[in-house]
Amino acid sequence: MDPVIEQRLVELESRLAFQEHALAELSDALAAARAEASDNARRLEMALADLKQLRTFLYPDPASEPPPPHY
8 A cells, every 4th residue: 555545544544533532522521511401400490499389488378368357
């Protein structure tokens, strides 16, 4: 095989290996970001549910309270 072609082939193989490695790293980073986003969404839902429960406890519905004694 021609040395120039062989050198180019080796260089292309090196570039391909680098690209595959970079793609694997990006894929791992994307999976981690998706997992973190899912966890953050779950935590936000829990916080909103807790806030709703706290609001209900602190500020009950005025219609459910008995009328004042002067009525």
